[in-house]
Amino acid sequence: MLEHINMAFNNITNRPMRAFLTMLGIVIGIGAMVSVFSIGQGGTVEMNKKLQKFGVNRIWVYTGKYRKTESVLKLSDATLLENSISDAQYVTPSTYKNVYLEKGNQSLYTQLSCTDDSLIHIEDININWGRFLSENDVLYSKKVVVIDENLANKLFLGPTDAIGQNIYILGNSYKVIGVEHGAAVKQSAAEYKAYIPVTTYASSWGSSTIDEITLTTSDAKKLDEVSDEAIAVLGQKYGTTQMFDTYNLAKELSIADGILGLFSNIILSVAIVALVAGGIGIMNIMLVTVSERRQEIGIMKALGASSGQIMLQFLLEAGIIGIFGGIGGILSGVIFAYVFYFFSGVMPVFSTSVLILSALFAIFIGVFFGMYPAYKACKLEPAEALKSI
Amino acid sequence: MIETVDLKKTYIARNKEVYALNGINLQVDKGDFVSIMGPSGSGKSTLLSILGCLDNACQGSYYLNGIDVKRLKDRKRAQLRNSVIGFVFQSFFLMPRLSAAENIELPMLYYGLTPKERHKRAQWLLECVSLSDRANHLPSELSGGQCQRIAIARALANDPELILADEPTGNLDQEASSVVLDMFSVLNEQGKTVVLITHDGTIAKKAKRSLVIRNGIINNA
Ligand SMILES: Nc1ncnc2c1ncn2[C@@H]1O[C@H](COP(=O)(O)OP(=O)(O)O)[C@@H](O)[C@H]1O
Ligand SMILES: [Mg+2]
Numbered sequence: 001m002l003e004h005i006n007m008a009f010n011n012i013t014n015r016p017m018r019a020f021l022t023m024l025g026i027v028i029g030i031g032a033m034v035s036v037f038s039i040g041q042g043g044t045v046e047m048n049k050k051l052q053k054f055g056v057n058r059i060w061v062y063t064g065k066y067r068k069t070e071s072v073l074k075l076s077d078a079t080l081l082e083n084s085i086s087d088a089q090y091v092t093p094s095t096y097k098n099v100y101l102e103k104g105n106q107s108l109y110t111q112l113s114c115t116d117d118s119l120i121h122i123e124d125i126n127i128n129w130g131r132f133l134s135e136n137d138v139l140y141s142k143k144v145v146v147i148d149e150n151l152a153n154k155l156f157l158g159p160t161d162a163i164g165q166n167i168y169i170l171g172n173s174y175k176v177i178g179v180e181h182g183a184a185v186k187q188s189a190a191e192y193k194a195y196i197p198v199t200t201y202a203s204s205w206g207s208s209t210i211d212e213i214t215l216t217t218s219d220a221k222k223l224d225e226v227s228d229e230a231i232a233v234l235g236q237k238y239g240t241t242q243m244f245d246t247y248n249l250a251k252e253l254s255i256a257d258g259i260l261g262l263f264s265n266i267i268l269s270v271a272i273v274a275l276v277a278g279g280i281g282i283m284n285i286m287l288v289t290v291s292e293r294r295q296e297i298g299i300m301k302a303l304g305a306s307s308g309q310i311m312l313q314f315l316l317e318a319g320i321i322g323i324f325g326g327i328g329g330i331l332s333g334v335i336f337a338y339v340f341y342f343f344s345g346v347m348p349v350f351s352t353s354v355l356i357l358s359a360l361f362a363i364f365i366g367v368f369f370g371m372y373p374a375y376k377a378c379k380l381e382p383a384e385a386l387k388s389i
Numbered sequence: 390m391i392e393t394v395d396l397k398k399t400y401i402a403r404n405k406e407v408y409a410l411n412g413i414n415l416q417v418d419k420g421d422f423v424s425i426m427g428p429s430g431s432g433k434s435t436l437l438s439i440l441g442c443l444d445n446a447c448q449g450s451y452y453l454n455g456i457d458v459k460r461l462k463d464r465k466r467a468q469l470r471n472s473v474i475g476f477v478f479q480s481f482f483l484m485p486r487l488s489a490a491e492n493i494e495l496p497m498l499y500y501g502l503t504p505k506e507r508h509k510r511a512q513w514l515l516e517c518v519s520l521s522d523r524a525n526h527l528p529s530e531l532s533g534g535q536c537q538r539i540a541i542a543r544a545l546a547n548d549p550e551l552i553l554a555d556e557p558t559g560n561l562d563q564e565a566s567s568v569v570l571d572m573f574s575v576l577n578e579q580g581k582t583v584v585l586i587t588h589d590g591t592i593a594k595k596a597k598r599s600l601v602i603r604n605g606i607i608n609n610a
Contacts, residue, residue, distance in 0.1 A: 002504075003494075003498050003504075007486075007487070010486050010487075011486065014486060295482070296484060296485075298482075299482045299483075299484060300484075300495075300499075301443070301467065301470070302441070302443060302470060302476050302482070303470065303471065303476075303495050303496045303499060303543070303546075304467050304468065304469075304470040304471020304472065304496055304499045304500065304547075305467065305471075305499045306463075306464055306467045306468075306499070307463060307464070307467070309499055381444065382443040382444070382470075383438040383443040383444035384444075386438075386443065386478075386482070
């Protein structure tokens with residue numbers, strides 16, 4: 001066997017340029033396959049991470065379809081939901097107000113999130129200085145505020161300077177307990193962002209209602225189930241389920257998954273076409289090789305090589321071309337995936353099973369398309385084969 | 390060893406039947422040294438192909454050691470070529486990308502000897518043909534006479550009973566020819582059955598028995 005492999009190598013390296021060009025089809029096909037799989041996998045991981053931050057496993061509960069009616073939700077409803085829904089991980093009451101934050105003669109228009117300590121677990125909030133709202137802050141309606149880095153720079157000398165100082169919201173003094181790193185304000189006329197306890201909002205504004213309650217689930221598949229439960233619990237308390245509505249990203253998630261899958265499938269089909277073309281290339285070259293080496297095949301037969309041994313010889317050659325095409329393909333696929341990472345920021349994820357499967361697939365293509373030429377070689381009549389040239 | 394009964398072989402060339410063999414009755418005993426002489430195109434190579442199980446006759450029978458070769462499966466015929474018959478051809482037919490030693494080892498590889506056994510026997514055969522110092526040379530790096538000696542060593546790889554040679558000195562000069570011919574004589578003395586094809590009368594005289602083939606028919610010389 002070792003000798004057969006050795007001879008196969010000998011025969012391949014005898015014409016290096018031809019061998020290289022023959023491999024190229026496999027290299028391109030396997031390369032495309034490997035890069036699509038690993039970029040796709042990396043993309044999925046990346047997307048899930050982003051969606052998780054944005055709230056893939058999050059349910060928003062509010063009053064009226066599309067929030068068109070005045071909210072009737074109360075803080076106590078959050079506690080009720082927390083106690084009645086076992087699949088709920090975090091239950092967070094929130095109200096949003098655009099207000100002016102004042103210090104000295106400065107006054108900045110800010111989006112104020114009135115919420116509780118659980119928000120830090122479900123949103124992408126990075127507190128680099130001080131701390132976020134605590135359970136006690138909420139329990140005792142403390143007049144504390146977490147501001148963003150821009151506010152800290154505008155109103156104070158910077159984040160470290162801001163901690164422990166006071167600012168004014170609607171005439172009340174709030175102590176700065178934390179500064180959020182580089183937060184972006186979403187969907188708001190306000191330029192800045194700050195957080196206060198939702199209980200402090202209730203007492204300061206004299207409001208008994210909140211805008212929304214969000215629930216998270218540990219299992220994204222339970223989104224719809226938990227949504228229905230929340231409506232049912234609220235419906236029992238208020239006597240009607242019609243008053244409330246929920247929203248979650250399950251649909252968006254499945255659409256995004258679908259687009260990613262479609263994209264992968266298109267490129268995979270291209271890869272498979274390339275591989276089949278590569279395989280036909282191998283078959284073509286092997287047929288040329290068989291007719292070029294007719295006399296050698298005749299000699300092998302005269303020396304007593306069986307059909308199986310001749311078949312093995314040619315299948316090995318095709319298989320070796322496949323293996324090296326596969327290795328080249330995996331290398332170029334990995335390189336391409338990293339080049340893609342450099343431009344797109346999508347970190348590829350390489351799974352060993354994909355790499356091993358592509359290598360095996362390359363060998364399979366080589367052997368499969370080498371089969372017909374090898375068969376032709378072993379079926380040559382020895383006397384005829386010897387006579388050629 | 391060899392017995393043929395009314396062997397006939399026709400080729401179809403350009404829609405015309407060409408008779409290559411026209412009823413060959415040949416008997417070669419074990420240990421015999423037969424030369425078959427004849428002009429070009431008389432059917433010598435065709436006959437040797439059939440005797441060597443490289444080709445089948447169209448009509449008639451060929452018995453090798455009493456076995457009707459026509460009835461054998463491909464696999465069995467390959468085994469005969471491998472270990473019962475040794476071939477020597479006019480143009481050597483060495484594998485161009487294998488070294489002298491590897492060429493000699495090839496029939497042993499097909500036979501299934503271990504690398505160690507193959508190596509040992511190849512070294513010994515190289516010694517027999519006085520080419521031990523050329524073991525790692527490629528055929529293209531050897532002279533015609535040296536190539537033919539390697540081919541003879543290869544024919545002896547699996548210690549066959551029968552040596553079939555088709556104009557083995559056809560491509561060699563006087564000196565190399567006599568070296569090669571002497572080898573066949575020695576092999577025959579050692580008990581091998583030799584069938585030597587040639588178109589040269591002086592070469593044919595080295596054999597114990599000389600036959601002449603003309604138009605596909607054998608006459609005693
Ligand atoms: N493959 C073939 N197709 C057609 N005719 C052939 C073929 N091989 C041999 N012949 C013919 O058969 C005859 C005998 O050929 P061959 O045995 O090679 O002669 P020799 O070896 O004595 O010179 C010749 O007339 C040759 O033309
Ligand atoms: Mg001839």
